[in-house]
Amino acid sequence: MTITGELIIGLETRRGSNGEVWGVEAASGRRIEPSFGGADLKDLDIACELADAAFNIYSETALEDRAAFLEKIAENIAALGDELIQYCVTETGLLRGRIEGERGRTIGQLKLFASVLREGHFLDARIDAALPDRKPLPRPDLRLRNKALGPVAVFGASNFPLAFSVAGGDTASALAAGCPVVVKAHSAHPGTSELIGRAILDAVTECGMPAGTFALLFDSDRSISPALVADRRIKAVGFTGSRDVGITFMQIAANRSEPIPVYAEMSSINPVVLFPGALATRGDAIARQLVPALTLGAGQFCTNPGLILALDGPGYDVFLDSAAEALEAANAATMLTPGIYKSYCNGVQKLEAHQAVRTVARGGIGENYQGQAGIFETSASEFLAHQELQIEVFGASTLVVRCDDLDELRRVVNSLEGQLTISLHVDREDYDSARQFIPLFERRAGRLIVNGFGTGVEVSAAMVHGGPFPATSDSRTTSVGTLAISRFLRPISYQSFPDELLSPPLSDENPWHVPRRFNKV
């Protein structure tokens, strides 16, 4: 497939005339031809108008048709073959194996949501039968189902060019919910975005979905992104990226004449808590598990372990020495963009220069835009005194906080902001202590992990990739896993409807055989 640099609006592709976005070879910083034409506000208006017009039809497509559409997108992505992999590796600097794995995850995610549609549980269909003889008042027939919120704006993420970008988790769950999607492509991988966008466009055409089901816009001057969040036809926003941009979007959304939900996944340092028993018996092993989790993908994971809380005592020094040794053997790795590389270097330099922080170890030095991993150390009292040490350094850097005892650990935990994950390393003898801490962890994170790290995020029913602010804008939700679909749904109740006017999932016949709660609480 030829990459043209065009926007996708409706069933058409055409070149945007509002400046240019350039893809860049991550390893060298060199521009890649062709450039991508930026959308203007008129393009945005047409994309939103089409999405709005598509909504009534697309949101009521039969579940089987929508499932087939998602599977067709998956199929079309697979059919892009090695061209997609090569382009994505060039643009992102991520390793081929990682991108291949991410493609598998992206395809799997689309297919998983097809299963979610066929299973029908997500509709939360409920029927409270009429009780005409009830006293003092009869009960009417009441039926409830979830329905799509409306057109959704999705912002591609830099760090998952496939799994959290144009056809990633936000898009897959929004399309599954029945929401048309307008994607703003991330400038870190515009060519990859176009390839995936065309795979979706082809699926729209092949499956006969309405023209406004999908759009892909490039934003050359940061005018499109805020306007997209502000557009009155957009009813929800999915975003993964920086805290500053996420908060900006939250504020735009809150100040609309009709406020809308923003699902922003922003900032998390994913504390790892080493309890005394585990540290004493397995300090070395934990360190050797930590370093690969820290350096995987150049540390560019939302769930990267950026903070280690460890009890001073037996095993502490062993842990730190082993971690240092493993880290020093870790190669530098190309970061996603020159800008991300520069931010990482700034963040690490601040740690190195901080009077309360000691540099424990640095990884191998690389070239160009390769990030050098780092382990740093501070004391709990210094950590508590310096709020800035909680700021996420996006990349393979972590800060070890030495705690004198469990009371000090508790004060540190209570000082933490909201997180995506908190990991506990415990032996059986730590369980009583852990039980005291778990309620504190639950208040601060969406996922708790025992004796592991949060870096791998399973796409399944019981996954929560979310957490209290600022990890995300809405702790009631997840952006990974099947529950992500609920972000784009709202319940609607139908009272005393004749069967002829009910949608299939609520009709007496229930032709799609969706599960329904009948006369339950």
Added chain:
Amino acid sequence: MTITGELIIGLETRRGSNGEVWGVEAASGRRIEPSFGGADLKDLDIACELADAAFNIYSETALEDRAAFLEKIAENIAALGDELIQYCVTETGLLRGRIEGERGRTIGQLKLFASVLREGHFLDARIDAALPDRKPLPRPDLRLRNKALGPVAVFGASNFPLAFSVAGGDTASALAAGCPVVVKAHSAHPGTSELIGRAILDAVTECGMPAGTFALLFDSDRSISPALVADRRIKAVGFTGSRDVGITFMQIAANRSEPIPVYAEMSSINPVVLFPGALATRGDAIARQLVPALTLGAGQFCTNPGLILALDGPGYDVFLDSAAEALEAANAATMLTPGIYKSYCNGVQKLEAHQAVRTVARGGIGENYQGQAGIFETSASEFLAHQELQIEVFGASTLVVRCDDLDELRRVVNSLEGQLTISLHVDREDYDSARQFIPLFERRAGRLIVNGFGTGVEVSAAMVHGGPFPATSDSRTTSVGTLAISRFLRPISYQSFPDELLSPPLSDENPWHVPRRFNKV
């Protein structure tokens, strides 16, 4: 029970020293002794601190214990007997039968949430079993359950002094979810609030719940309400009231350093759409059903039918004449407060004076603070030209919009803001037209009703009392019915947890026998 005018903070009652709140006899406007001492910011701070301290214990109480606690509250409210009814009738001007019914609803609501707890579906417990042999990567054991958000602020509503006030739907669902609750009492019924508050306090003591599980504050100078929404320990807000106050709370919550969800139920005119077939055959009958729905409780329902969209043609004049006749026979009724009465009179006067509006009929004239019902009429083109005609007039007033044809009706519907309910009156011959309109209605309301009115709100599993902004601040939720509990929950995922560290609903044994989704999508 003696009414003392005291605040409830922790397990204690004491008089607030920040000015006074006075209850008023609704019929006469006369003050009722005693006054209620207003809380100051120190009182608020203590209440929030206790709620925060209670959270870890209360949120993890056994489901059976929490259910018994809710039932004890219900029992204690019932035990207040006629004193509660008399006090509430005096403060609100609502009829004794209505208040007795509302007490039944309030008690029933608490018991219903006890059933929700015992049933356990609300936890959404999920288990994805480990797949240690999966390639390329093993899957860890993942378990998910919903957990309480944190302490919740509840604002009592004026128009449901029992069912949506101190122990109303917001409090019942938040307590059921496992959230401590800090209630700001509504000044329209402070004595009723104290009686109910003491019933809850007694239940807290009798059931051995932590001291901060419940608090009741009176706000004499509007300083407490915004400070409560802004308090860092509060994690969600339940509010039913005016659009202005709701929007203020939304903005305070969005501008906190940690933004939190606000569930504000604000403003709805609940359009009633009369399709041609129904109008032609039953114009008279519909009119005679409309007027009681309009004047019930002096029209002081969130779901009051404040807008009638009718097709000009056969039956239209019959409908309007019958409605006028029925309305003229309707007695005036005492409104909840002198302030609400005054607002109603202002709203009606604006309609009467509006150049595009014709007064069709007025109800009987009353005395003091009794509202006089009204039916007004305008044309669709005038309605479309005058946005101010969509503003809710809280009380027994409705505006009939005469539409020339279905196209004009569609334009009117498309101009509507978000609503709690939309009612359709249809005969079989209208079904094809109705099918075209239902998607438009779904985008604008949380509940659709066929051949009825939204005034009665069933408390059950399939009820949605919610809707797009400005009907509520969050269309993804309901404030009535069992689904209301989900407003105060967030999912948490537990990865590779040893059984000893899992909460009962996720442990292998599942001692409370909660339903769980095992290896599902």
